Amino acid sequence: MNAPDDLKYTKEHEWVRYENGIATIGITDHAQSSLGDIVYVEFPEEGETVTKDDTYGVVESVKAVSDCYAPLSGKVVDINTPLTDNPETINEDCYGEGWMLKVELSDESELDDLMDHDEYKQFVAEETA
Amino acid sequence: MVEFAGWMMPVQYTGVIEEHNAVRKVAGLFDVSHMGEIEVSGRDATDCVQWLTTNNVRKLEDGQAQYSVLCNEHGTVVDDVIVYRFSPTRYIVVANASNAAKDFAWFQSHSKGDVTIRDASGDYALIAFQGPRAAEILQPLTDVDLTAVAHYHFAEGAVEGSPAIIARTGYTGEDGFEIFVGPSDAPKVWQALIEKGKPRGVSPAGLGARDTLRIEMKYSLYGHEITEETNPIEAGLGWVVKLKNPDDFVGKSTLVDIKARGLTRKLVGFRMNDPGIPREGYSILVGENDVGVVTSGTMSPSLSCAVGIGYVALAHAQEGTDISVDIRGRPRKATIVKTPFYPPPHRR
Numbered sequence: 001m002n003a004p005d006d007l008k009y010t011k012e013h014e015w016v017r018y019e020n021g022i023a024t025i026g027i028t029d030h031a032q033s034s035l036g037d038i039v040y041v042e043f044p045e046e047g048e049t050v051t052k053d054d055t056y057g058v059v060e061s062v063k064a065v066s067d068c069y070a071p072l073s074g075k076v077v078d079i080n081t082p083l084t085d086n087p088e089t090i091n092e093d094c095y096g097e098g099w100m101l102k103v104e105l106s107d108e109s110e111l112d113d114l115m116d117h118d119e120y121k122q123f124v125a126e127e128t129a
Numbered sequence: 130m131v132e133f134a135g136w137m138m139p140v141q142y143t144g145v146i147e148e149h150n151a152v153r154k155v156a157g158l159f160d161v162s163h164m165g166e167i168e169v170s171g172r173d174a175t176d177c178v179q180w181l182t183t184n185n186v187r188k189l190e191d192g193q194a195q196y197s198v199l200c201n202e203h204g205t206v207v208d209d210v211i212v213y214r215f216s217p218t219r220y221i222v223v224a225n226a227s228n229a230a231k232d233f234a235w236f237q238s239h240s241k242g243d244v245t246i247r248d249a250s251g252d253y254a255l256i257a258f259q260g261p262r263a264a265e266i267l268q269p270l271t272d273v274d275l276t277a278v279a280h281y282h283f284a285e286g287a288v289e290g291s292p293a294i295i296a297r298t299g300y301t302g303e304d305g306f307e308i309f310v311g312p313s314d315a316p317k318v319w320q321a322l323i324e325k326g327k328p329r330g331v332s333p334a335g336l337g338a339r340d341t342l343r344i345e346m347k348y349s350l351y352g353h354e355i356t357e358e359t360n361p362i363e364a365g366l367g368w369v370v371k372l373k374n375p376d377d378f379v380g381k382s383t384l385v386d387i388k389a390r391g392l393t394r395k396l397v398g399f400r401m402n403d404p405g406i407p408r409e410g411y412s413i414l415v416g417e418n419d420v421g422v423v424t425s426g427t428m429s430p431s432l433s434c435a436v437g438i439g440y441v442a443l444a445h446a447q448e449g450t451d452i453s454v455d456i457r458g459r460p461r462k463a464t465i466v467k468t469p470f471y472p473p474p475h476r477r
Contacts, residue, residue: 036337037146039428040406040435042457058457060406062145062427063337084404 001124002029004095008111009120012069015095016114018105026099027059027090030124035061038087043079043101048091050076050103052110057100061092068100072110080103131336134226137165138336145337149430152301152342153471156260157334160166160321162315165229167222168249173242180241180378182212182222183361183370189214194281194298197369198361199232200380204387206355206364208232211298213283221249225351239379254315258322259305259342259472268308270318271295275306289314289321300339302346302473310352344427347398347438347468353409353424354396354438360387363440365396394421395446398438398468403461405454407437412455415445420442423454429470436470437463 003009004053008016013031017024032038040060050056050070057068079101083089083113115123130137138160141148151157169178178186184197193214199207202376208228214223222371224232232434236246258267273286283296291314293379299305300460310318323333340350347365349355355364362370362384372385399408407426412419437454448467453460 036141037144039146040404042405060428062341062430063140065406065408 001033001123002095002098003117003120003124005117007095008071008114008116009123010069010071010114011123012071014069014071016071016111017099018111021104021108022077023074023103023105024099025071025101025103027068027092028120029094031059031066032091032094035059035064035066035091037062037085039088041083041090043083044076046076046079048076049106050074052113055118059087069102071114072103072105073107074105076101077104095107133336134229135164135169136226138163139333140337141335145341146430148332148334148338148378149341151330151332151432152260152303152334152338154260154328155305155332156258156263156266156305156326157301157332157338158319158326159257159259159334159339160315160319161257162254162312163226164250164255165224165226165232166249166253166309167224167233167236168219168247169222169236169240169244170219170247171242171244172218173244174220176242177240177244177322178212178220178222179234179376181239182210183378183380183384184212185371185374185376186212186220187212187376191216192282192284194283195297195369196281198355198366199235200361200370200378200384201357202383204360204380204383205357205362206351206359207235207357208351209349209355213294213296217462223255227352233356252311253309254312256308256310256315256319256322256476257299257301257305258308259299259303260331261304262329263303263305264330266322266329266331267295267308270321270325278306288318291318293318300348301342301407302348302469302471303342304474340425341427341430344425344436344474345429345431345437345469345471347470349396350425359440360384362388363392363394363396392443394437394440394442396424397441397448397465398436398470399452399454399463399465400470401435401437401454401461402465403463405456405461406435407439407454407456407463411457413439413441414453414455415450415458420445420452431471441465
């Protein structure tokens with residue numbers, strides 16, 4: 001299971017890359033592999049507010065709908081629109097081209113609640129045991 | 130792996146879409162040993178099966194199979210099954226895994242005449258080998274002349290030297306076979322098909338692909354399109370319910386009434402026009418009115434669009450009707466279309 005060490009993670013298997021006040025968010029390798037072929041993605045609109053732990057959209061595999069939970073609160077400043085036509089990019093490159101949205105944070109202290117990559121790897125190992 | 134009807138089964142081996150496409154292009158292998166087999170034998174076997182199923186078994190020849198329904202006295206569906214006639218005094222009824230115990234008990238409690246009802250599920254493993262190249266790949270492994278086994282017929286012989294029943298039946302809309310072998314012979318047959326088939330693009334296929342393939346054909350799945358709350362006529366299975374045949378069967382008089390009174394709703398297939406995937410339980414609307422419910426839905430790998438199956442109030446159930454599906458609180462446009470969504474081989 002791949003989990004880059006420069007990212008932060010949540011229990012809902014989302015990753016966060018934080019730079020200059022903007023958090024880039026996606027789903028982890030564990031999540032995309034558990035889901036299988038991703039065929040549909042739904043995002044919030046640019047300009048919308050997202051709130052930590054609330055759902056902001058869905059990622060759907062052939063068989064199932066999976067809610068996406070906001071790891072942090074803030075304003076959506078960018079969404080990865082190409083995923084609408086090519087949702088399988090999440091399966092192919094979940095940490096790179098498969099990013100889902102960018103959020104301008106309203107509360108940086110929320111970053112402290114996220115796991116680092118060792119904690120996340122441990123969490124996944126326990127969850128799948 | 131997931132639990133399904135008391136069995137551990139794979140949702141996928143390598144990927145649902147890949148497996149689905151392999152079945153449509155070459156062939157796929159499904160382990161469907163979880164299904165139930167009920168043997169009805171004895172002097173009155175034909176009369177008994179005729180009494181317990183809605184279709185007409187009297188017109189079957191030995192070695193022929195038939196899709197049918199077990200209907201209860203209320204006119205609703207106990208299960209959908211395939212009936213295999215070996216002889217006038219021996220039949221095997223293949224039941225959905227989720228209903229295997231229920232169906233066997235139902236046969237036992239409702240049987241008529243000089244018959245023996247036996248749960249033969251333990252005698253058989255079942256491997257479905259489905260796809261346009263299935264016959265070509267299977268032929269070298271069996272002494273049965275597959276060109277002589279017509280659609281919905283079966284033959285007894287050997288596969289990889291082990292006794293087998295090869296039936297030209299399936300649940301994918303492709304040509305293919307369902308191979309009944311003894312449980313201890315099944316791994317060898319599976320392995321042989323994988324070895325012979327993999328270089329040509331054969332893939333093992335799991336429950337995920339099984340579902341996308343059958344949805345594209347608008348085949349019912351028990352527990353979704355057909356339940357003990359649906360009658361077979363509204364489910365579009367009137368073609369296997371022989372109300373005009375002189376023989377009586379369990380549920381016949383109720384179904385005659387239902388037909389006379391007219392249906393209140395009908396099972397339809399629809400294609401999404403707005404983004405979104407319809408899923409079981411989502412409401413179907415016409416304007417602001419709730420007119421039905423989705424029973425199954427998916428992103429169709431062969432058609433690259435979202436499709437669904439559901440019940441719609443009769444007034445709105447015509448092909449061409451514009452509907453919407455409530456997906457996460459927002460109505461998304463769809464249209465009722467002719468089915469199957471994907472054309473079967475003879476119409477391509």
